[in-house]
Amino acid sequence: MNREMVLYYTPENTPNAAKLKGVLVRMGVRIKNISPEQTGQTIGYLAGLAGFKETDSPEAENEVPENAGTDAAVCFGQAAGAQSAARNLPARHIPCEILVMHNFTSRRIDELLLNLRRAGVPRIALKAVVTEHNSRWTFYHLYEEIKKEHEAMTPSAGRAE
Secondary structure, three states, rough: OOOOEEEEEEOOHHHHHHHHHHHHHOOEEEEEEHHHHHHHHHHHHHHOOOOOOOOOOOOOOOOOOOOOOOOOHHHHHHOHHHHHHHHHHHHHOOOOOOOEEOOOOHHHHHHHHHHHHHHHOOOOOOOEEEOOOHHHHHHHHHHHHHHHHHHOOOOOHHHHO
């Protein structure tokens, strides 16, 4: 069955998360909430793709990325002083929302983004689509890659405002 699915990660439950989930439910999209404990699992496993199994030793478990202090600024445009708290977080913590879409057509992605805007859900900077290539990556690795892409496409994303 090729039902649309969203892998949704949020560092904290907010009213906006409830609005987003409401839009997904109305559109008939399956939602899989991703927890920090699951960020070391592959996208393929999380999306339920054939041939992917749960891993016992997530890759991000013992790594603290060099840019751990800047992650929150990329996600939220925070000032430099707000970044220091992120340095003490576990490596698997992701400081912002991520939306990963599976089995969506271009038209349905456009429809989803329009419905989110109409519902008043603030823009989610980090979004991706499950591909054959990224399905082998861990959720944390996907986060790192789309964060880099976002920084490259949005020069002010990594700077304090």
